[in-house]
Amino acid sequence: MADTIQIELSNHSCGAGLEYARRQSTGSAKDAVLCCEGMCLKGETARRAANLICHRLVPEKTVRICHGGLLEKNGGMRDLMQQANQVLILDGCGMAxxxxxxxxAFPDLQPEVVFTDKMTAYTGNPFGIDEVPEAEIIANAQNVATTLVRKYYGYCQ
Ligand code: SF4
Incomplete structure (x- = not known):
C-alpha cells in the first residue's frame, strides 16, 4: 500500500462555497479556521466548535474554511487561506x-493546531454521535469554542 497519496485538484467548485468565499474576501483579513470534519464524535465536536467560532462567536474576526475546498482549483477557499492573518486548525484527535x-495543500504554512479531544469531557471512549446525548455534544462543542475564543481573542460573548 502507498505511503502517500496524490489528489488531483478539481476544476469544479461548490457554488454556495464560492459565494461564501466571495463575501468573506471583502473587507479586512480574518483568521482562517479549519477542522478535520471527521464522522465520529471527536470530529463532530471539532466541526461544531469550528462552526460556532466562525458563525456565532467571532464572525468578524474569523472565516470558516471547508477543507474539501482546498481540493478545488477555483473554489475560493484557497484564496481565503492565502489572505488570512493566521490559520487555526481544530483536529478532533492526534490523527491530525x-x-x-x-x-x-500549503507546505510552507505554519498553522496553529488544536487537538480538541484534549478539551472534551466524554465518559469512556465513545465513537459515534449516537453513543452520547445530544446535549452533551452541544455542551462540549460550546466549551471548546468558548475556550478557544477566549485564548485567541481574549473574550467571548
Ligand atoms: S483527526 Fe481524528 S477525529 Fe478528526 S477525522 Fe481524523 S481521525 Fe477522525
Missing part, C-alpha cells in the same frame, strides 16, 4: 487529518 491535508 486536517493538519496533514492542509500541509499537503
Amino acid at each position: 487529518c486536517c493538519s496533514r491535508l492542509t500541509k499537503a
Whole structure:
C-alpha cells in the first residue's frame, strides 16, 4: 500500500462555497479556521466548535474554511487561506487529518493546531454521535469554542 497519496485538484467548485468565499474576501483579513470534519464524535465536536467560532462567536474576526475546498482549483477557499492573518486548525484527535491535508495543500504554512479531544469531557471512549446525548455534544462543542475564543481573542460573548 502507498505511503502517500496524490489528489488531483478539481476544476469544479461548490457554488454556495464560492459565494461564501466571495463575501468573506471583502473587507479586512480574518483568521482562517479549519477542522478535520471527521464522522465520529471527536470530529463532530471539532466541526461544531469550528462552526460556532466562525458563525456565532467571532464572525468578524474569523472565516470558516471547508477543507474539501482546498481540493478545488477555483473554489475560493484557497484564496481565503492565502489572505488570512493566521490559520487555526481544530483536529478532533492526534490523527491530525486536517493538519496533514492542509500541509499537503500549503507546505510552507505554519498553522496553529488544536487537538480538541484534549478539551472534551466524554465518559469512556465513545465513537459515534449516537453513543452520547445530544446535549452533551452541544455542551462540549460550546466549551471548546468558548475556550478557544477566549485564548485567541481574549473574550467571548
Ligand atoms: S483527526 Fe481524528 S477525529 Fe478528526 S477525522 Fe481524523 S481521525 Fe477522525
